[in-house]
Amino acid sequence: MINLTLPEIRRLITALIMRHAPPPAHVWSWSHWRRRRQHQARLSHYRRRGHPLTQLPLQY
Template structure:
């Protein structure tokens, strides 16, 4: 999984502080899903272009 990005940290802080609708579990689940999906996209990008996967 990739590291947290600045926009994601900003979004998490806003959502956690102003959580009017979402629960903390939902917010963290979304973050985990997003980072996992970005990692998958990165691997796919490199694989498609023939770079070695590390």
């Protein structure tokens, strides 16, 4: 038997993790929260550097 390869280790870890995946509603709400926070960070970044803040659209 050969040793485990990196792709095989990745596949095994993914299979183990996905067995107990969170509900889809949780995944979508977390994604929405993350994108909203990234947008807020972008605004803060520009504000701190003195750039004029025109209404930056949320980029989804």
